[in-house]
Amino acid sequence: MLTIRKEILYCILLLLFCTENVHSQKLKFEQLGINRGLPSTEVYNFYQDRKGYVWTFTEYGIAKHNGTEFIPVCKNIPVSESAVYAVTENKQGEMFIINSLSRIYKIKNDSAFSIQGSEEISKLVLSNNQVVPNLFIDSDSNIYFSTFTETFVYNFKKKEIYNLTEKYSKKYAGLCYLKIQDHYVLIKLKVNPRVQQYFYILVQNDKLLKRFPFQFSLGEERNFIRKTEKGFYFLLLHDLVFIGNNGEFKKIHFEESTINFELSDNGQIWVGLMLGGLCELDENLVVKNRYLERLTVSDILFDRQSGLWVSTIEKGVFYCKHLYDLYYENIPELSGKISLIKKINEILFIGTASGHLFIKKENELREIDLHHSNGYITDVTEDNSNYLIGTKIGIIRLDKNLNFQEKLNITYFNCYGFASTSNNSVLFISSSSINRYFQGKLTSHYSLSYKPRSVLQRFNNEYIVGTNLGLFAYNNHFYIPNYLTKLRTSRITKLKSDNR
Numbered sequence: 296m297l298t299i300r301k302e303i304l305y306c307i308l309l310l311l312f313c314t315e316n317v318h319s320q321k322l323k324f325e326q327l328g329i330n331r332g333l334p335s336t337e338v339y340n341f342y343q344d345r346k347g348y349v350w351t352f353t354e355y356g357i358a359k360h361n362g363t364e365f366i367p368v369c370k371n372i373p374v375s376e377s378a379v380y381a382v383t384e385n386k387q388g389e390m391f392i393i394n395s396l397s398r399i400y401k402i403k404n405d406s407a408f409s410i411q412g413s414e415e416i417s418k419l420v421l422s423n424n425q426v427v428p429n430l431f432i433d434s435d436s437n438i439y440f441s442t443f444t445e446t447f448v449y450n451f452k453k454k455e456i457y458n459l460t461e462k463y464s465k466k467y468a469g470l471c472y473l474k475i476q477d478h479y480v481l482i483k484l485k486v487n488p489r490v491q492q493y494f495y496i497l498v499q500n501d502k503l504l505k506r507f508p509f510q511f512s513l514g515e516e517r518n519f520i521r522k523t524e525k526g527f528y529f530l531l532l533h534d535l536v537f538i539g540n541n542g543e544f545k546k547i548h549f550e551e552s553t554i555n556f557e558l559s560d561n562g563q564i565w566v567g568l569m570l571g572g573l574c575e576l577d578e579n580l581v582v583k584n585r586y587l588e589r590l591t592v593s594d595i596l597f598d599r600q601s602g603l604w605v606s607t608i609e610k611g612v613f614y615c616k617h618l619y620d621l622y623y624e625n626i627p628e629l630s631g632k633i634s635l636i637k638k639i640n641e642i643l644f645i646g647t648a649s650g651h652l653f654i655k656k657e658n659e660l661r662e663i664d665l666h667h668s669n670g671y672i673t674d675v676t677e678d679n680s681n682y683l684i685g686t687k688i689g690i691i692r693l694d695k696n697l698n699f700q701e702k703l704n705i706t707y708f709n710c711y712g713f714a715s716t717s718n719n720s721v722l723f724i725s726s727s728s729i730n731r732y733f734q735g736k737l738t739s740h741y742s743l744s745y746k747p748r749s750v751l752q753r754f755n756n757e758y759i760v761g762t763n764l765g766l767f768a769y770n771n772h773f774y775i776p777n778y779l780t781k782l783r784t785s786r787i788t789k790l791k792s793d794n795r
Contacts, residue, residue, distance in 0.1 A: 321584055322603065323620070324613040332365030334358055338606035341596035342382045342390060349596065349604060351612060352379035352392065359405075368405040377407075381430035381440075386476065393430045397421060399438065412438060412449045415456060419447070431480050439480045446482045460484060469493040469509040470529070472520050479520045494529060494538065496520075507538045521558050528564070530556050535566055537580060547580040557595040559603075559618060567592030573605055587613060628662070629653065635672050639682075642697075646672025652684060654697060665691055666699050676713035678721050679734075685710035685723060690732075703735070712790075714750040714758055722758060724750050729760060729769060743773070751790040761787030 328336055334356035342350040348359040350368070356377045358365035369377060378395040385391070390402040391410070397420035400407035416438065420427055425442035432438050436451040445460040463471050464485040469492035471482040479496070496505040505527070521528040526539035530553050537545040551571030558564055563583065564576040572587035573595070587607060596604040603615040628651040635646030643655040650669035653662050670686030677683075681700070684691040690703040690710050714722040720733035724747040731739040745762040750769075753759050758769045765783040767773045775783065 322586065322615045322618070324586065324603075324605070324615050326611065327360075327365070327614055328611040332358060332367070333611050334365070334367065336611040337608050338593060338612055339608075340379055340382050340594045341604050341606055342384075343596060343598050344390065345388050347599060349598060350382070350390075351606065352377075352382065354378050357392075357407075369400075369402065369407040371406045372400065380426055380428055383430045383432055385432045385436070386434040391430065391432050393427045393440065395426060397425075397427050397440075399430070412451065412454065412456075415454075416440065416447075416449055419456060429481055431475070431478055433475050433478075439475070441481055441483055444483060446480070467493070467495050469495060470531075471495040471497065474498050474504060479522070481520070494527075496527070519556055521556070523558065528556070528558070530566070535564070535576070535580060545580050547576065547582075549574070554591070554593060555595060557597060559597055560601075561618065565595050565603075567595055567605070626653075635674065637675055639675065639677060644675045646675070646684075648672075650686065663693065663697055664699050666702070668702070673710060674712045674723075676715060676721060678732075679719060683713060683721060683723075683732075685713055687711075690723065703732075711747065712749045714752045716752065716756070722750055722752075724748070724760065729758075741769075741771075741773070748788045749790040751792055753792075759790060761790050763787075 327333060333351065333353065335353035337354035338351055339354075340352040342352075344350065344359075348361065350357065350359045351365060355374055356367055357369040357379065358367050360366075376394050376396060376398060379392045380395060381393045383391050391399060392402065392407065393399045397417040399410050399413040399416060401410050420442055423442065425444070427440045427442055429441035430439070438449040438451070439459075440447055440449075445458060447456050447458055449456050459473075459482050463482050467484055468487050468490040469484060471484050472479040472495065473482055474496060492509040494505070494507040494509045495503065498504050519530045526537060526543065529536045529538070532552060533549050535547050535549075535553065535556060537543070549566070549568060549571065551568040554567045554569055556564060556566040562578050564578070564580070566574045566576065568574060569591045570589055572585055572590050573592050574582060575584040575586070577583055587605065590610060591608040592605055593608055594606040597618070598604065601618045603618050605613045607613065628647055628649065629645070632648040633645065634648045635644060637644045641656065645653040645655070648671045650665065650672060651662060652665055652672055653660060665684065668686060668688070668691060670688035672684065672686050674685040675682060678692070680695045682693040682695075682697065684693065687709045692700045692703060694700050709725050711724050711726070716722055716731070718733075720731050720738065723730055723732060726746060728740055728742045729747060729750065730737055730741070743762070745764045745767075747760050747762045749761040751759045753768075756770055760767045760769050760773070763786045765775075765785050766779045766787055768776050768779065
């Protein structure tokens with residue numbers, strides 16, 4: 296859905312991603328609204344089924360995305376019953392929804408069918424003027440559901456509803472999660488300010504699995520828990536808390552109310568806020584980016600193609616095609632053509648066609664001052680602890696700290712590429728020659744009738760030169776070995792060695 300500008304290379308976005316930067320790397324979102332088939336711009340939930348379709352639950356109906364647009368589904372129920380507040384699946388992969396009237400439906404063949412126990416649950420919830428933001432159905436078809444204040448279970452065999460809040464509040468105070476299969480069901484406990492509050496994690500036989508001290512306010516919206524190899528994340532009214540298996544404790548506080556959160560495969564944490572948009576955090580709970588500010592994010596979904604879906608209450612759905620496609624929107628110089636990507640030691644060099652040079656070193660991205668050079672940057676190499684920057688209008692020398700030193704006074708101004716030599720000199724190619732540079736001076740020069748565009752050291756002082764008429768070998772003179780004759784008429788612009 297999103298079209299990445301052709302000039303921006305995908306590999307640079309991967310190389311730049313994963314650490315904190317002075318300049319923030321941003322995702323790009325496409326807004327998907329009514330013009331793309333969405334029934335309403337007030338969206339509550341997402342769900343991706345086993346076939347890969349993304350289901351969207353809105354104020355005025357249910358739709359699933361077919362890769363291009365939203366297609367209406369579940370049209371067998373009235374619009375008044377299609378506002379879905381929670382969605383879940385059982386162990387068999389069957390989808391269940393609960394709507395604003397607290398009626399539960401099973402989805403089959405793009406239609407919705409009321410399940411046994413639904414009417415009893417609806418009467419109970421509506422009699423207390425509540426709705427259900429949390430729903431889970433176990434492998435025995437027992438239905439666990441929470442309102443803003445209480446948690447219940449509908450026992451499928453006995454056809455009875457039990458109040459889990461009443462049961463567990465007699466023994467526990469704070470926040471309780473019951474582990475059922477691989478799912479953690481939130482049990483909302485009654486608040487007793489005179490009793491020490493804890494996070495409790497129980498298994499089905501009520502055996503205490505984990506207990507953590509707890510001193511924060513609970514939210515009325517969905518409360519979530521996520522387990523990782525290192526510990527647990529808990530989402531509260533204004534806080535996201537991490538409690539490690541080793542007792543490590545981390546917390547971040549939000550001014551806005553939290554609604555939901557998800558963990559992505561790259562280790563980032565994404566929090567949906569009420570009128571605060573989408574907040575991206577690293578594993579240390581440090582804010583990396585904010586998106587969709589002043590909107591209420593109702594749900595977050597990472598699809599199986601590394602896409603990111605965000606639903607909002609005000610403006611429909613926002614979609615990012617790939618979580619790893621990143622942009623520096625606040626750096627105009629990086630929005631154009633990238634001409635160079637090269638890593639030397641621990642420094643990543645990024646050059647542009649407009650003559651801007653950036654480096655990423657020690658988690659910081661910054662621009663290097665080239666004294667107003669606007670030459671197309673072609674290559675970079677080390678030279679006796681300094682750096683040489685090749686451009687189409689000359690060569691620039693930087694010191695070991697990447698500070699500007701000088702523009703080299705060389706007759707052959709343009710430079711298309713460098714190659715190091717065994718005697719600490721540097722070979723560089725211009726538009727019609729190959730040249731040797733040593734200690735600030737041009738020591739040799741070999742003219743070419745072809746147009747060289749790249750050079751690579753091979754072995755025994757032999758170099759491979761790419762030209763507009765194929766590959767040549769160079770060792771103080773040019774020649775074409777037998778193994779290069781098949782490329783005699785090919786235009787070669789870049790060469791790379793795999794060091795084998």
